[in-house]
Amino acid sequence: MRAQPVWMCADQSCAAAHHDTTTRITSGMARLVLKFGGTSVADLDRIRNVARHVKREVDAGHQVAVVVSAMAGQTNKLVQFCRDASPLHDAREYDAVVASGEQVTSGLLAIVLQDMGVNARSWQGWQVPVKTDENHGAARISEIDGSFLTERLEQGQVAVLAGFQGISPDNRIATLGRGGSDTSAVAIAAAIKADRCDIYTDVDGVYTTDPRIVPKAQRLERVSFEEMLEMSSLGAKVLQVRSVEMAMVHGVRTFVRSSFDDPNAPQVDENGLPIGTLICDEDELVEQQVVTGIAYAKDEAQISIRDVADKPGVAQSVFGPLADAHINVDMIVQNISPDGKTTDITFTVPEGDFERAKKVLEDNREEIGFQNIEGASDVVKVSVIGIGMRSHAGIAAQCFSGLASKGINIRAITTSEIKISVLIDSAYAELAVRTLHSLYGLDG
Amino acid sequence: MRAQPVWMCADQSCAAAHHDTTTRITSGMARLVLKFGGTSVADLDRIRNVARHVKREVDAGHQVAVVVSAMAGQTNKLVQFCRDASPLHDAREYDAVVASGEQVTSGLLAIVLQDMGVNARSWQGWQVPVKTDENHGAARISEIDGSFLTERLEQGQVAVLAGFQGISPDNRIATLGRGGSDTSAVAIAAAIKADRCDIYTDVDGVYTTDPRIVPKAQRLERVSFEEMLEMSSLGAKVLQVRSVEMAMVHGVRTFVRSSFDDPNAPQVDENGLPIGTLICDEDELVEQQVVTGIAYAKDEAQISIRDVADKPGVAQSVFGPLADAHINVDMIVQNISPDGKTTDITFTVPEGDFERAKKVLEDNREEIGFQNIEGASDVVKVSVIGIGMRSHAGIAAQCFSGLASKGINIRAITTSEIKISVLIDSAYAELAVRTLHSLYGLDG
Numbered sequence: 005m006r007a008q009p010v011w012m013c014a015d016q017s018c019a020a021a022h023h024d025t026t027t028r029i030t031s032g033m034a035r036l037v038l039k040f041g042g043t044s045v046a047d048l049d050r051i052r053n054v055a056r057h058v059k060r061e062v063d064a065g066h067q068v069a070v071v072v073s074a075m076a077g078q079t080n081k082l083v084q085f086c087r088d089a090s091p092l093h094d095a096r097e098y099d100a101v102v103a104s105g106e107q108v109t110s111g112l113l114a115i116v117l118q119d120m121g122v123n124a125r126s127w128q129g130w131q132v133p134v135k136t137d138e139n140h141g142a143a144r145i146s147e148i149d150g151s152f153l154t155e156r157l158e159q160g161q162v163a164v165l166a167g168f169q170g171i172s173p174d175n176r177i178a179t180l181g182r183g184g185s186d187t188s189a190v191a192i193a194a195a196i197k198a199d200r201c202d203i204y205t206d207v208d209g210v211y212t213t214d215p216r217i218v219p220k221a222q223r224l225e226r227v228s229f230e231e232m233l234e235m236s237s238l239g240a241k242v243l244q245v246r247s248v249e250m251a252m253v254h255g256v257r258t259f260v261r262s263s264f265d266d267p268n269a270p271q272v273d274e275n276g277l278p279i280g281t282l283i284c285d286e287d288e289l290v291e292q293q294v295v296t297g298i299a300y301a302k303d304e305a306q307i308s309i310r311d312v313a314d315k316p317g318v319a320q321s322v323f324g325p326l327a328d329a330h331i332n333v334d335m336i337v338q339n340i341s342p343d344g345k346t347t348d349i350t351f352t353v354p355e356g357d358f359e360r361a362k363k364v365l366e367d368n369r370e371e372i373g374f375q376n377i378e379g380a381s382d383v384v385k386v387s388v389i390g391i392g393m394r395s396h397a398g399i400a401a402q403c404f405s406g407l408a409s410k411g412i413n414i415r416a417i418t419t420s421e422i423k424i425s426v427l428i429d430s431a432y433a434e435l436a437v438r439t440l441h442s443l444y445g446l447d448g
Numbered sequence: 449m450r451a452q453p454v455w456m457c458a459d460q461s462c463a464a465a466h467h468d469t470t471t472r473i474t475s476g477m478a479r480l481v482l483k484f485g486g487t488s489v490a491d492l493d494r495i496r497n498v499a500r501h502v503k504r505e506v507d508a509g510h511q512v513a514v515v516v517s518a519m520a521g522q523t524n525k526l527v528q529f530c531r532d533a534s535p536l537h538d539a540r541e542y543d544a545v546v547a548s549g550e551q552v553t554s555g556l557l558a559i560v561l562q563d564m565g566v567n568a569r570s571w572q573g574w575q576v577p578v579k580t581d582e583n584h585g586a587a588r589i590s591e592i593d594g595s596f597l598t599e600r601l602e603q604g605q606v607a608v609l610a611g612f613q614g615i616s617p618d619n620r621i622a623t624l625g626r627g628g629s630d631t632s633a634v635a636i637a638a639a640i641k642a643d644r645c646d647i648y649t650d651v652d653g654v655y656t657t658d659p660r661i662v663p664k665a666q667r668l669e670r671v672s673f674e675e676m677l678e679m680s681s682l683g684a685k686v687l688q689v690r691s692v693e694m695a696m697v698h699g700v701r702t703f704v705r706s707s708f709d710d711p712n713a714p715q716v717d718e719n720g721l722p723i724g725t726l727i728c729d730e731d732e733l734v735e736q737q738v739v740t741g742i743a744y745a746k747d748e749a750q751i752s753i754r755d756v757a758d759k760p761g762v763a764q765s766v767f768g769p770l771a772d773a774h775i776n777v778d779m780i781v782q783n784i785s786p787d788g789k790t791t792d793i794t795f796t797v798p799e800g801d802f803e804r805a806k807k808v809l810e811d812n813r814e815e816i817g818f819q820n821i822e823g824a825s826d827v828v829k830v831s832v833i834g835i836g837m838r839s840h841a842g843i844a845a846q847c848f849s850g851l852a853s854k855g856i857n858i859r860a861i862t863t864s865e866i867k868i869s870v871l872i873d874s875a876y877a878e879l880a881v882r883t884l885h886s887l888y889g890l891d892g
Contacts, residue, residue, distance in 0.1 A: 098559075105548075
């Protein structure tokens with residue numbers, strides 16, 4: 005059962021739908037959504053390569069919907085047009101201009117597919133329709149009626165969809181914000197009850213950590229939605245956070261894989277496993293690792309407010325003005341006050357907002373009532389992530405002693421059920437990631 | 449009253465609509481459609497210049513709808529993408545790709561207008577909607593409900609419309625074929641009962657003939673729809689033929705003017721006349737010239753079929769196969785048979801189809817039954833056009849004697865109520881045009 009059934013399906017009965025899925029899987033035929041990003045459709049040669057991936061799945065008997073981004077560089081060019089037209093351009097007009105990039109790619113891919121003998125047809129967000137809210141420029145999908153697409157797929161036609169866009173309540177094109185094509189793909193997959201959503205990207209899966217820092221990092225075969233969500237928001241830039249949230253809420257099995265592979269090569273590695281990472285429900289994880297991966301986020305800045313009055317409403321007086329200034333606050337640490345009168349509050353903001361955040365707080369000094377502000381912009385947040393933590397004690401202690409053994413000072417700590425994050429000086433970032441990667445047995 | 453009321457209006461009563469128009473004109477306020485082509489919106493500087501033209505009309509109290517083409521070169525680029533994707537690309541997908549050019553321009557112009565303080569909003573063909581037939585790639589507009597746009601205009605908002613496109617019965621973008629933005633503009637003007645449709649182009653009006661051939665050619669202040677139709681189809685490339693047909697059928701007063709003028713300069717010439725040419729109903733012509741202009745069409749080829757059996761159905765046996773081969777036949781001359789048994793048929797085709805047309809006829813030689821084919825590809829058609837011809841005798845005789853006095857041989861002649869066309873060797877084209885221009889008193 006899905007938590008938020010805002011996606012209407014052709015078949016409103018969940019039981020019947022479940023039966024359908026089973027039938028499709030049993031017969032070897034699946035319904036797939038394939039998503040290709042801007043670098044994968046950067047020119048006609050790459051679009052032809054994308055078409056070969058699509059054809060392979062069609063030839064295997066699957067029903068296929070494809071979601072495409074604009075050609076690499078095209079969206080930036082269109083955004084720049086809008087900025088040059090007016091620095092304060094209207095978001096509705098920006099959307100009309102910028103969404104044209106995906107419109108071009110979807111039409112071209114449909115032409116190339118037809119040229120290869122594949123029955124294909126392109127669709128824009130307003131045609132499906134992919135309904136969004138009225139927040140132009142960064143809209144959220146509110147509803148997709150999958151019946152129209154489902155009908156086409158069942159007739160054996162490939163649907164090529166322009167990603168990143170939908171139609172707002174005022175009947176205008178609305179874009180989902182940068183990286184929104186991932187979200188489009190997952191939302192479409194939910195609406196048509198796809199068996200899997202394949203995200204083709206420029207990496208071949210999700211790794212235990214950044215392979216540029218730890219060459220021994222390994223590709224994960226499977227990751228749970230919850231873990232991926234932590235990894236996305238912590239800097240593993242494989243999938244947009246919103247798309248992972250949506251996949252989790254709607255239970256969309258999402259497979260991250262490389263679009264640059266030879267479409268006609270075997271689709272499994274030397275161990276017979278599919279080349280990529282499946283993001284799925286916890287139930288599907290074959291073997292639960294205690295720790296799945298180590299993520300890090302650079303470009304963080306730390307701010308500490310000293311000797312704040314320890315009274316109700318003080319957190320609001322600090323974070324309210326920051327929110328009003330559209331400054332995103334991430335880690336927040338507040339300790340129990342030792343004397344019951346004053347306390348210290350530490351939090352992080354994006355490095356680019358560091359000076360502005362300090363100014364906002366100084367401007368509100370009287371209302372907040374603090375002694376002084378300290379801060380550091382050369383910090384990094386390193387996180388240990390693993391769904392197995394919930395049932396294993398001592399993971400945090402291991403982390404702290406591991407870092408201490410290398411002489412790495414921890415500035416702040418926050419934890420969740422499946423994550424431990426520490427804030428450290430950025431000079432130690434790589435050392436910390438490597439140390440923790442070995443410590444939890446993730447080296448290949 | 450309009451001849452073909454396929455354009456639905458907000459107000460279905462013609463009488464009431466007529467009253468509306470009168471009121472608007474009396475009060476000094478008019479409803480205008482302004483159309484800008486690709487070179488007029490080639491970059492942001494030119495789009496700003498377009499916006500200043502629009503603002504001038506808004507500041508004068510007019511209701512304004514603007515129709516724009518894609519930036520110069522953009523449509524060619526998108527067409528090339530489709531051709532590279534597949535030489536035999538699907539017209540529906542071609543339309544989705546190519547229509548994106550106008551989408552970008554309409555959004556950018558709306559942004560620039562807003563930046564200048566003008567209330568403006570862009571609309572695509574599918575939003576208005578501009579309904580077309582299913583002939584993708586060269587669709588014809590079937591219906592425009594003007595009520596939506598009219599409502600916006602009456603609220604004081606400028607509507608910026610993507611030209612060249614509409615929505616087909618299968619809910620897909622359909623383009624109108626090259627040059628279709630003129631047709632879009634006239635159709636929109638008919639649908640919203642505009643007082644005038646201003647076509648901004650790279651020339652400042654319609655001339656008595658091509659000024660490159662006859663430097664003394666003069667800008668015409670007014671031309672009737674019928675005359676303009678003859679001029680358009682005969683090679684005066686100011687307006688697309690279909691847009692003139694539509695303007696005539698729906699009585700849309702159309703003003704051709706230059707987009708490169710300074711938008712803030714006086715809008716009249718030294719004689720106090722508006723700088724441009726008004727294409728209008730015959731009734732509005734102030735002073736009827738007998739001959740209005742001299743047009744010519746190069747790139748013609750002549751084919752003569754000798755000794756065809758003079759019997760019913762022979763014309764069909766000649767022109768049927770040519771039509772099947774999509775070869776456009778223009779002038780057709782067939783004389784009374786001197787012996788009642790055989791006759792000669794002469795006609796013209798576009799020069800590029802010359803060889804193909806001859807082959808089609810040879811392939812059908814037996815069915816047609818002719819002695820031999822002759823032809824010439826170095827011919828030009830020169831036409832004398834004037835609505836006054838209907839009531840003046842001797843115009844044709846003047847033309848023939850004028851050409852004879854210069855030793856110009858006439859290969860074939862066709863005439864209509866308001867036109868005399870002669871086919872001559874292309875070497876004499878310029879001489880013929882200059883001779884006729886002087887002969888009918890058109891030199892400035």
